[in-house]
Each structure stands twice: as C-alpha cells, then as structure tokens.
Amino acid sequence: MPTDTNQPNQAQIQPVVLIICDGWGVAPPSDGNAITQAKLPVFNRLLKTYPAMTIIASGNEVGLEWGQMGNSEVGHLNIGAGRVYYQTLLRINQSISSGAFFKDETLLKATAHVKKNKSRLHLMGMVSNGNVHSAEEHLYALLKFAAEQKIKEVYIHMFLDGRDALFNGGGASLERLQAKIKEYGVGRVASLAGRFYALDRDNRWDRIEKTYRAIAEGTGEQSSDPAEAIKASYAKEVYDEQFVPVTITDGGKPVATVEDNDAVIFFNFRPDRARELTKAFALPGFDKFTARAYKNLLFVTMAEFEKSLPVEVVFPPDVIKNCLAEVVSNGDYSFAACVRLRSKAGNVRSGNCQRSSESD
Numbered sequence: 122m123p124t125d126t127n128q129p130n131q132a133q134i135q136p137v138v139l140i141i142c143d144g145w146g147v148a149p150p151s152d153g154n155a156i157t158q159a160k161l162p163v164f165n166r167l168l169k170t171y172p173a174m175t176i177i178a179s180g181n182e183v184g185l186e187w188g189q190m191g192n193s194e195v196g197h198l199n200i201g202a203g204r205v206y207y208q209t210l211l212r213i214n215q216s217i218s219s220g221a222f223f224k225d226e227t228l229l230k231a232t233a234h235v236k237k238n239k240s241r242l243h244l245m246g247m248v249s250n251g252n253v254h255s256a257e258e259h260l261y262a263l264l265k266f267a268a269e270q271k272i273k274e275v276y277i278h279m280f281l282d283g284r285d286a287l288f289n290g291g292g293a294s295l296e297r298l299q300a301k302i303k304e305y306g307v308g309r310v311a312s313l314a315g316r317f318y319a320l321d322r323d324n325r326w327d328r329i330e331k332t333y334r335a336i337a338e339g340t341g342e343q344s345s346d347p348a349e350a351i352k353a354s355y356a357k358e359v360y361d362e363q364f365v366p367v368t369i370t371d372g373g374k375p376v377a378t379v380e381d382n383d384a385v386i387f388f389n390f391r392p393d394r395a396r397e398l399t400k401a402f403a404l405p406g407f408d409k410f411t412a413r414a415y416k417n418l419l420f421v422t423m424a425e426f427e428k429s430l431p432v433e434v435v436f437p438p439d440v441i442k443n444c445l446a447e448v449v450s451n452g453d454y455s456f457a458a459c460v461r462l463r464s465k466a467g468n469v470r471s472g473n474c475q476r477s478s479e480s481d
Contacts, residue, residue, distance in 0.1 A: 127229055134454075141200070143193055186210040189307030190380030192253050194391060202441045203448070209390040209424045209436050210252060217262045223269060227421060227435045231384040232270040234419045238382035241274040243399075244308070245336070246388035246423075247316060248294045249279075253319065253392040257294060259423065261301045263388060268305040276311040276377040278336050279347070279470075280319040283361030291361040292351045299348075310347040311377040312336050320394035326409040335366040335403045337413055339403030342367045351390045384419040388435070394428040403432050 150157035163367050164295045167173070177183070179191040183199045184207040191324035198206045216222040235242050244263050247255040260277070267275045279298070291424065293308070302308040312335045319332040334340045342365055344350035369376045379385060383403065389395040401412050403420040421433045 127308060129285070139200070141175070141196070145218065159272045169239045179203075179474065184211055186211055186214060186252075189252055194384060194393070201445050203443070203445055204441075206441065207439070209438075212436055213259055213390060214424065215471065218257065222265050225435055227433050228263075228266060228386070229270075230433060231421050232267065232272055232417055234384045234435045235272055235274075236270075237306075238387055238417065239383065240382040241377060242272050242448050243276050243278060243311070243336075243377070243379055244381060244388060245280075245385055246395075247277040247280040247282055247320065248291075248298055249286045250290070250294065251287040254316075254394055255389045257297060259390070260298065260390050263386060264301055264305045266309050267310035267400055268307045272307065274377070275308045277308055277309055277313075278312045280316045280332075280366045281351075281361035283315065283363070286361075288360045288362065289355060291364065292355070295347055295351060305355075310369055310378055311351055311375070312339075312366065312368050314366035314395070315349055315362050316328065318366050319398060320389075321397055324409075326395070326397070329397045329401060330410045331366045332398060333410070333412065335368045337402070339368045339370075339378045339381050343370050343375075344368075345370050379415070379418070381416040384421065386421045386423070387425045387426075390424045392424060395422070396430075398428055399430060399432065400404050403430060428480060447453075 138362055148157075152158070179195050180186065180187050181189050182191055182205065183195050184205050185191065185195065195206075195208055196421055198208075213222070216225070220259065222228070231242065234240070244260060245266075247258060249255060250257055264275065277298070279295070281294070283289070283291070286294075298308075312332075314332040314335060318328045321328045331341060335342075344353070344367050347367075348370055350369070352363070354360070354364050362394065368378075379402065384478070387395055387399060399420065399422060400407055401409070402415070402418070405414075418433075419433065422430070423434060423435050423438050425434045426432075444469070446456075
C-alpha cells in the first residue's frame with residue numbers, strides 16, 4: 122500500500138518542549154535588570170544559534186484593555202488557546218460600557234431574590250485598581266445596578282490588595298469607593314480583610330476562616346469606621362496584603378453579616394484566589410472548618426471559579442475549539458505537562474478548551 126510521504130513518521134519526530142519562564146521579561150540592560158546582569162551561557166547560545174522573537178504579553182494582544190499589564194494566567198490562556206483569548210476583565214468592561222451588564226439575567230436574579238425575601242445584597246471582593254483579580258469599576262457598576270433596582274440594603278465586604286497595587290493603596294481605594302456610595306446613594310462597608318486572609322489559594326484554611334468569621338458572624342477584630350481601621354493597621358506597619366480581618370460595627374453591633382435568604386455577589390473575575398472563600402459559603406458539606414449551612418442563600422460569582430461549585434455565574438468562560446491539547450491529540454501525539462503546585466496546567470495545555478484527552 123502506498124504511503125503518504127507528506128506525513129512524518131512518528132520515529133522521525135523529535136520531542137518539542139514548551140517552557141514558560143514566569144517573570145522573564147525583555148528590557149534594556151540596567152543595574153536593576155537581573156536577566157542582563159546574570160551569566161546566561163545556554164540561553165545566550167540559543168538566541169545566537171536559532172531564530173528568536175519577542176512577543177507582547179500585555180494589553181490588546183492578550184485580550185486585555187490597552188496598556189493593562191498581563192499576568193501568568195493571561196499568558197497561559199493565550200498560549201493554550203493559540204490565539205488572542207479575550208479575558209473576563211475585558212468582557213465585563215465591554216458589558217458595562219454597552220449597558221448589557223445592567224440587564225444581565227444572573228444579576229437580575231440576585232436582586233429579584235433579595236426583593237422576594239426582603240433580605241440583603243452582599244458585594245464581596247478585592248477593591249483594587251490593580252485589575253488582576255478584580256476591578257474597582259466592576260464594584261461601582263454593581264452599586265449603580267443595585268441603585269437602579271432599588272435595593273436598599275447593600276453591604277460591601279472589602280478585600281485589600283497590596284500586591285498587584287500599592288502596598289498601602291487600600292485607603293485610597295476606600296475613599297474612591299465611599300465617593301461612589303455617596304453618588305449612588307446605596308452601599309455600606311461591612312467588613313475588611315487583606316488578601317492574605319481572604320484570597321488564599323494554598324489550602325491555608327485558617328486564614329480563610331478568619332475572613333469567613335468576620336463576614337458570616339461579625340466576630341474577630343472590630344471597628345466602627347473602615348477608614349480608621351485601615352489607618353490603625355498602617356500605624357502598626359501592617360499594610361493591605363496582611364490586613365487582619367475587621368468587622369465594621371454600628372452601635373457595637375456588626376453593620377451586616379451574611380444571613381439566610383441573602384444574596385452574595387463575589388465580583389473577583391480571576392478564579393484561583395476566590396475558590397476557597399466561595400466554598401466556605403456555598404459548598405454543601407464543606408468541612409475545612411465549622412461553617413454555617415445557609416438556607417436559601419443565593420451565591421453569584423462574576424466568573425466561573427470552579428465547575429463543581431453550586432453558584433450562579435455572570436460571565437461563564439468562552440469555550441475554545443482547536444486549542445493546543447486538541448490539536449496535539451488529533452495528531453495522535455502524546456504530551457505531558459509539569460507545573461509547580463499552585464499553577465494550573467490546564468490553562469497552558471488547553472486554553473479553556475472543554476476537552477480531555479487520553480494522550481495527555
């Protein structure tokens with residue numbers, strides 16, 4: 122039988138290796154450039170011996186707003202997709218700009234739930250202008266939406282950043298938030314927590330528990346003024362990332378805690394650091410620490426944090442066809458992925474492609 126000479130023989134194919142060096146940027150030589158200061162005989166030999174090019178890893182080229190810095194997850198998704206992967210940040214921004222955000226069925230379901238049960242709406246997430254895990258503008262849009270829907274009891278559980286933004290930018294973020302609260306006439310800060318406690322991703326459940334207790338029970342440290350709480354923490358040289366969870370009180374009692382029949386909107390759009398706290402509130406049978414089994418709590422997330430979570434999702438992921446894993450599998454090749462513990466190999470090999478393969 123004749124053979125197709127255009128098809129390479131498996132025995133002739135050499136292994137192909139895709140290596141991602143996080144933080145390995147291209148910049149002019151300087152005293153502060155660790156890469157150009159280092160001795161790199163192997164890397165430099167590769168550059169001289171083989172074709173090489175630089176690629177842009179931020180902004181529109183990777184599906185973000187113009188000028189917005191990229192990050193590991195953004196890069197991994199674009200590599201796995203093999204094309205520009207429009208990030209959830211951009212999708213939400215466009216939805217707000219077009220007005221579609223304020224007519225979204227999932228968000229309307231949350232406000233309808235509150236109206237029906239005469240309960241409260243809680244807005245939970247990182248309040249930061251870093252735009253890596255969340256965006257302040259998304260919280261502002263939710264406040265505007267709540268005002269339009271005439272929801273009177275809206276409470277904000279504010280997580281401070283300190284890593285993707287200034288280490289002490291939380292005070293300024295709070296000022297901007299309070300200005301929007303005044304503008305829309307709705308909303309009140311009910312708790313504060315640093316991302317160290319609220320947005321862990323390494324199963325350090327003792328940290329998550331401290332944030333959970335503040336939001337769900339109003340226990341732990343307390344303050345009657347969120348701005349004063351931040352100032353007091355800064356005075357101790359404990360800045361945004363490490364900010365210890367604080368419950369905001371009024372007359373000695375918590376301003377608000379999450380109760381049965383309430384609705385919660387977790388407005389982070391990046392999944393990895395939002396999963397654990399979401400599980401504590403929404404996952405039946407949660408057993409990492411003693412948590413309340415809520416009745417009729419509607420939990421909404423801005424993006425899909427994990428497929429198995431029993432929550433409503435405002436912006437589910439786009440399904441990508443012909444991603445890296447699918448193309449390799451269709452070619453009858455096998456491959457392996459090796460990542461550090463906290464990374465998600467699936468982002469690189471599949472780019473959100475909804476397909477698993479025996480060759481993986």
